[in-house]
Amino acid sequence: MAISSQRSSDGSRSYSLYLIPGTIGFILIVLIPQLANLGLSFTAWKGVGTPRPVGLQNYHRLLTDDQFWGSMYHTLLFIVSMTVIPVCIGLVLAALLFDYVRDQFGEWVSSFFRAGFYLPQILPVTVAGVLWGWILNPVGVINITLKAIGLDNLAQNWIGDATFALAAVSLVIVWIQVGYCLVVFMAGLSRIDPSLYEAAELDGANWWSRFVTITIPLLAPEIFVVVLTTLIAALKVFAPIFVITAGGPDNATLVPSYLTYYHFFTTQRVGYAAAIAVVQTTLTIALAVIFLRFQSQQESKE
Amino acid sequence: MKRIARLALALGTAMLMTSVGHAEQKTFKIWWFEEPTTAQGIVWTKALEEFKAKHPDITVSFEQKTFQQLQASGGMILNSDQAPDVLEYNKGNATAGLVASQGLLTNLDDYVKKEGWDKILNEGDLVLSRYDEKGIYGSGPVWGVSVFGEYVSCFYNIDMFEKAGLKPPTTLEEWVADMEAFKQKGLTPLALGAIDTSGQHLLASLAYTKADDAWVQNYQGLKAPLDGAPYLYAAQTLLDWVKKGYINKDSTGMKDPDAALLFTSGKAPMYVSGTWNLGTFASTIKDFKWGQFVIPTPKYSVGSTGNLWVVPKGSKNPDLAAEWISLTLSPKYQAELGNAGGVPIAADLSVITNPIGKNAAAVFKQISDKSGLGFYPDWPVPGYYDVLNQKDTGLFQGSLTAEQFVEQIKQVYDDTQENQ
Numbered sequence: 001m002a003i004s005s006q007r008s009s010d011g012s013r014s015y016s017l018y019l020i021p022g023t024i025g026f027i028l029i030v031l032i033p034q035l036a037n038l039g040l041s042f043t044a045w046k047g048v049g050t051p052r053p054v055g056l057q058n059y060h061r062l063l064t065d066d067q068f069w070g071s072m073y074h075t076l077l078f079i080v081s082m083t084v085i086p087v088c089i090g091l092v093l094a095a096l097l098f099d100y101v102r103d104q105f106g107e108w109v110s111s112f113f114r115a116g117f118y119l120p121q122i123l124p125v126t127v128a129g130v131l132w133g134w135i136l137n138p139v140g141v142i143n144i145t146l147k148a149i150g151l152d153n154l155a156q157n158w159i160g161d162a163t164f165a166l167a168a169v170s171l172v173i174v175w176i177q178v179g180y181c182l183v184v185f186m187a188g189l190s191r192i193d194p195s196l197y198e199a200a201e202l203d204g205a206n207w208w209s210r211f212v213t214i215t216i217p218l219l220a221p222e223i224f225v226v227v228l229t230t231l232i233a234a235l236k237v238f239a240p241i242f243v244i245t246a247g248g249p250d251n252a253t254l255v256p257s258y259l260t261y262y263h264f265f266t267t268q269r270v271g272y273a274a275a276i277a278v279v280q281t282t283l284t285i286a287l288a289v290i291f292l293r294f295q296s297q298q299e300s301k302e
Numbered sequence: 303m304k305r306i307a308r309l310a311l312a313l314g315t316a317m318l319m320t321s322v323g324h325a326e327q328k329t330f331k332i333w334w335f336e337e338p339t340t341a342q343g344i345v346w347t348k349a350l351e352e353f354k355a356k357h358p359d360i361t362v363s364f365e366q367k368t369f370q371q372l373q374a375s376g377g378m379i380l381n382s383d384q385a386p387d388v389l390e391y392n393k394g395n396a397t398a399g400l401v402a403s404q405g406l407l408t409n410l411d412d413y414v415k416k417e418g419w420d421k422i423l424n425e426g427d428l429v430l431s432r433y434d435e436k437g438i439y440g441s442g443p444v445w446g447v448s449v450f451g452e453y454v455s456c457f458y459n460i461d462m463f464e465k466a467g468l469k470p471p472t473t474l475e476e477w478v479a480d481m482e483a484f485k486q487k488g489l490t491p492l493a494l495g496a497i498d499t500s501g502q503h504l505l506a507s508l509a510y511t512k513a514d515d516a517w518v519q520n521y522q523g524l525k526a527p528l529d530g531a532p533y534l535y536a537a538q539t540l541l542d543w544v545k546k547g548y549i550n551k552d553s554t555g556m557k558d559p560d561a562a563l564l565f566t567s568g569k570a571p572m573y574v575s576g577t578w579n580l581g582t583f584a585s586t587i588k589d590f591k592w593g594q595f596v597i598p599t600p601k602y603s604v605g606s607t608g609n610l611w612v613v614p615k616g617s618k619n620p621d622l623a624a625e626w627i628s629l630t631l632s633p634k635y636q637a638e639l640g641n642a643g644g645v646p647i648a649a650d651l652s653v654i655t656n657p658i659g660k661n662a663a664a665v666f667k668q669i670s671d672k673s674g675l676g677f678y679p680d681w682p683v684p685g686y687y688d689v690l691n692q693k694d695t696g697l698f699q700g701s702l703t704a705e706q707f708v709e710q711i712k713q714v715y716d717d718t719q720e721n722q
Contacts, residue, residue: 048377048404137560138552160497160555161699246688248497249554250696265374267685268396 034281041274047264051271058275068276071254074166075235078255081170082177082234087226089174090181093117095215097182098189099197100207114186118179125176129243132172133159136244159245162252169244169253173237181226188222189215224295228288235284256280327361330622331386335367335609340581341644341659342450342608349635353626360622373397380406385614388623391446393430393610394677395524396684399437401612402445408613409443413624419447422631422648426673430607436722438523446610449630451645451666452577453596453605453675454503460591462571470595474511477598481548484571490550492543493570495558496698502690503604504574506679508536510602513676518602524682524722528715530708537697537704544698554695576605577662581643584658596665602676603669607647683718686711 041058043051062068093113102110120128135141136158143155158168192214200210216223238257241247247254247262256276263273332350336342354362365386372379373392379385380401391398401407410431414420427448434442456477458470463480466487471477484491494500509532513521520526543549553561558575565573566587574597583592596603611630613623629635633653636646640654645662647670654660669675680687693711696702702710 046377046400046404048381048401048406133557136555137557138550138555139560139564157552157555157699160552160695162696162701246497246691248692248695249699250692250701262685262688266396266688268400269685 037274037277037281040271041278043271043274045270046268047270054271058272059279061272062275062279067251067254067259068256070251071256071259074253074255075237077166078170078173078237079231079234081173082237083227083230085170085174086177086181086230087223089178090185090226091216091219091223092211093178094182094185094189095207095211098186099210099215114182117182120176121179121183125239126243128172128176129240133244136168136172160249162249165245165249165252169240172240172244176240177230177233181230184222184226185219188219192218220298224291228291228295231291232284232288235280235287327359328619329361329363330357330619331363331365332388332626333365333367333372333386334390335369335372336390338366340578341639341642344642345635345638345644346630348638349626349629353629357622377401377404377406380614383616385616387617387619388611388613388626390609391612393439393446393448393606393608394681395433395437395439396681398430398446398610398612399433399439400684402433402442403435403437406615407445408615408617408620408623410445410447410613410624411443413620413627414444417624417628419628419631423447424670426670426675427607427647429675430677431610440523446612447627447631448607448610449627449636449647450608450639451605451647451663451670452608453603453645453666453669454507454574454576455594455596455603455665457565457573457575457579457583457592457594459565459568459571460593462568462590466571470593471598472595473598478548481543481572482546485547490547490570491572492549493561493564493573494549494553495556495561496549496553497556497691497695498558498561500558500561500573500575501553501694501698502679502687503576505533505536505540505690505694506604506676507574507597507599508539509533509679510597510599510604510676511535513602515601518676522677522682524719527719528712530712533711534704534708537707540697541704549698551698551700554698577645577666580645580658580662584643594661594665596669601672601674603674604678605666605669605675606677607670607675608645683715686714689714 040051042053042055044054044057045051097110097113101113133140137143138157138160140158142158146152146155156164158164196214196218197210200214205213236257237255238261241253241255241258242261245253247258257280260273260276260280263269263276334342334346336346338344338347350362350364354360363386367389369392372389376391376397377400381404391401398407414428428444430439430448431444431446432442433439433445462484463470466483468480468483469476471480481491492504494504510518512532512535517529517532521528540549544551561570561573562575562579562582564570566583568590611623611627613620617623631648633648633650636649637653639646640649640651640659640663641656643656643658643662645659645666646654647666649663651660651663651667654663680690683689689711693702693707696710697704697707
């Protein structure tokens, strides 16, 4: 017993060596900047010179800032377009490609579609944003096409009208996100025993029944991972907003990350920007912890 | 073998000597963010060659930056030991004013006299060079020097105007009449990027039609809460123009390049924007004749002296930096700037042969001589650029009335004015 304990202690000591680079990286790149940011959130600072302590003033201001609350509301909507919709579409597409397209048209066709859906993930977001800006602007491809086929009434000011801007940006985000969900789900599907599907098919289960009773339950671990990562991405979404709408029109697509950037670099209210970032980080960590606990509870039940 | 060994030894010694020589050579670092294809970019590159030839004993190290890079992190760079000896920096309270007030720049007062800049530039040209201890422009030491100018005007398609039997306007009423005439022909007269600078520049131009000296000085100097009357007039006028079809409501979905494309492709007869378009328009518009008219206001135009050459506090070569500034301000390179289609600040107009640069330099001189530079509307308040863009789009798309628009931009302005 003593020997085994000695061994285990030696083992964990030698394994812990491997954690050193990651820990140093975490301390330097994540922990110290986060602590510095937390410290700055209690100051008034223009980005140069000496920060002036102001206590909780920045947080107090946050509570009454309509722009901040508006941006938080938009974040909820972006959770739908970055997490809910792409996960749903990704699941159905993955199951279709894996279970139907591959069987009917072969591996090559299935891989072709998978690569096609994943392509927006490879494209830099700024490039995709600029392209979509051209497509969605009032003299862009969508409106030109609609007008060319006689559907003039459907042509809209997609990114310049508050009624459509959020939906238009969401469309771009769904387009970007679906590939990520699809690829992870397809990887997950490849580890499911095909005999389950065969047995279900022999029992007369149709595609939808197989999808609901086999695919979704067995893909639960992948779904958890994808939902968590896309949820975090939704809470800190920045690049598509920055490139396509800059938070406009009239703040209709403003999100907390853009508000942080705006105050940090343009209004010179670095302390206030830091306070927004602190709230945003806290929310993200809290949601991630809740989610992971829920996941581990589910796993322990199983 | 011996020969090869000797050769290797000789080469090695030579390389060592060279590197020792380089290590001893003084390095002069210079940054600017003008694109290489702009008039400034072209002319300063030439001047840099002359500067290098004059100083063979110095290693001149140039780095091309972007406006965004310096806008976002200029203060931090100037606060570090990585700053160059001289760099182009954006003028205004929130930029040059801020870093000057934080002690990050070299006071250039002595050089103004020593280099004779006071004989080339008048006090009006130096207004945006001076910043007080709070970082507000207009008074205090000279912290930077501009060697070019810029102004907002209305670019117009001469062929379309001639075909419609119209002339460039000299009054606001004539401008409206021209727009109405184009509208009657089924054309949207004015291309506009309402989510970009051209939206707020048109708004400010209209506000300047109702602004007097006191208003401009108070507004730009954050000297009083915002008197919203000129902006209310401008906002109401813009709403009226959108309603009448002079400006497309869909402009809220357009950035400046999209709107500029409508003008350069001959689809819109007019486009309000700044002289920074001159070079691009000269090289891209081949199918029609085009010109500029100054937006008819009693005195003030949106515009300013250009970005500043500033010398960071930590510069090891301030004398060389001053020499560089003098070179770009010299008659030779001022004329070159005009001939490259730019807007020189102090050129002899008779030696400029490029008609675009000649006209732009003459118009700038005309505005500058009557002290008519009203500056940009976003200057007084840090972050006001985004506020104006956001609220402009609200106004254009109809989610804000003219009164609500003014109320909202006034709230941000007054907040800064009160807490400065």
